[in-house]
Amino acid sequence: MSIRLLFFAGSAQWVSRRELTLPWEGPTTISALVGRRPELAPIARNRAGLKAAINEEFADFNQEVNDGDEIAFLPPVSGG
Numbered sequence: 001m002s003i004r005l006l007f008f009a010g011s012a013q014w015v016s017r018r019e020l021t022l023p024w025e026g027p028t029t030i031s032a033l034v035g036r037r038p039e040l041a042p043i044a045r046n047r048a049g050l051k052a053a054i055n056e057e058f059a060d061f062n063q064e065v066n067d068g069d070e071i072a073f074l075p076p077v078s079g080g
Contacts, residue, residue, distance in 0.1 A: 002021050002067070002068070003021070003024050003065055003066075003067070003070070004021050004069075004070045005019065005021070005040075005070075006018065006070065006071070006073070007019070007043075007072075007073050008072065008073065008074050008075065009075050009077065010046075011042075011043060011074070015039060015042055015043065020039070022037070024065075024067040024068075027064060028065050029061065029063060029064055030054070030061045030071060031047075033065060033071075050073055050075055051073075051074040051075075052072065052074070053071070053072040054069050054070070054071055056072075059071075
C-alpha cells in the first residue's frame with residue numbers, strides 16, 4: 001500500500017525530485033504527512049504559497065489521504 005507524491009516547478013527543486021512514492025501509514029492528512037517526513041521539510045516550510053491536489057482535485061492540507069492516492073504540490077506560477 002502506498003501513496004504517490006508529485007512535485008511541480010519550485011516544489012520539485014526544493015525536494016530535488018519530481019516524484020516520490022511512500023508507504024501508506026494509515027489515516028493521515030496532507031499536513032500530517034508533510035510534517036512527519038524529513039524529506040518533505042521544504043514543502044512544510046513553503047506551505048503558505050503552495051496548493052495541493054489529491055487525485056487531480058484541489059485539496060486542503062487538512063484533507064485525509066487514503067491508500068493509492070496521488071498528491072500533487074503546485075507552487076504559485078507567474079507568467080508574462
